[in-house]
Amino acid sequence: DGGITQSPKYLFRKEGQNVTLSCEQNLNHDAMYWYRQDPGQGLRLIYYSQIVNDFQKGDIAEGYSVSREKKESFPLTVTSAQKNPTAFYLCASSIRLLSTDTQYFGPGTRLTVL
Amino acid sequence: DAKTTQPPSMDCAEGRAANLPCNHSTISGNEYVYWYRQIHSQGPQYIIHGLKNNETNEMASLIITEDRKSSTLILPHATLRDTAVYYCIVRVAGQNDYKLSFGAGTTVTVRA
Numbered sequence: 001d002g003g004i005t006q007s008p009k010y011l012f013r014k015e016g017q018n019v020t021l022s023c024e025q026n027l028n029h030d031a032m033y034w035y036r037q038d039p040g041q042g043l044r045l046i047y048y049s050q051i052v053n054d055f056q057k058g059d060i061a062e063g064y065s066v067s068r069e070k071k072e073s074f075p076l077t078v079t080s081a082q083k084n085p086t087a088f089y090l091c092a093s094s095i096r097l098l099s100t101d102t103q104y105f106g107p108g109t110r111l112t113v114l
Numbered sequence: 115d116a117k118t119t120q121p122p123s124m125d126c127a128e129g130r131a132a133n134l135p136c137n138h139s140t141i142s143g144n145e146y147v148y149w150y151r152q153i154h155s156q157g158p159q160y161i162i163h164g165l166k167n168n169e170t171n172e173m174a175s176l177i178i179t180e181d182r183k184s185s186t187l188i189l190p191h192a193t194l195r196d197t198a199v200y201y202c203i204v205r206v207a208g209q210n211d212y213k214l215s216f217g218a219g220t221t222v223t224v225r226a
Contacts, residue, residue, distance in 0.1 A: 031212070033212070033213075042216045043213070045212075045213035045214075048213075090158070092157075092214075097212055098207075098212075099206055099207065099210070099212060100205050102160050105158045107156055107157045108155070108156065
């Protein structure tokens, strides 16, 4: 079954701690994305990657970091520098980095900072 | 991208067809219409997209008017699991704008 997996589904973190969210896809897609969604709000792009070992900042990259060492994996680290990290985090992928290539989403990780 | 307008909410009876309208009167010739949905606390799910011809897949049908200023997503036999927020967006071919952004969408409630 092809798709995108994210883990964990729920994550709790104390203030001042870094935490890494996992995203894996077996769709053989080149492009991957991280979005943040806050209650009642739309999607905001954090980072995106066109290909292995390449990634670019999105609109709200401050306080986040990513890596793309393998095609199928695009982990997101939420650092202690992120001022308001409590949110629903969504990973997506598409065949290529084109505006009309369909983006497919994972199930999301809900991060709560205590 | 062209702006879209959707009704904020609609109800549908289980087993009946759900027809979700979307207005995109400023759409240009190279803009595609995409539909996604998001069930509560889950990731958005791609449903269907089209340029000017009607499209059908295993989930839904997309009917685009001849002037392309509006479209309708049809869920042929709605089930309780179709209860979700449905988003209609337009995407421009060839632009370097990769981020997806959803408006408020239509909250569809399927009732037994």
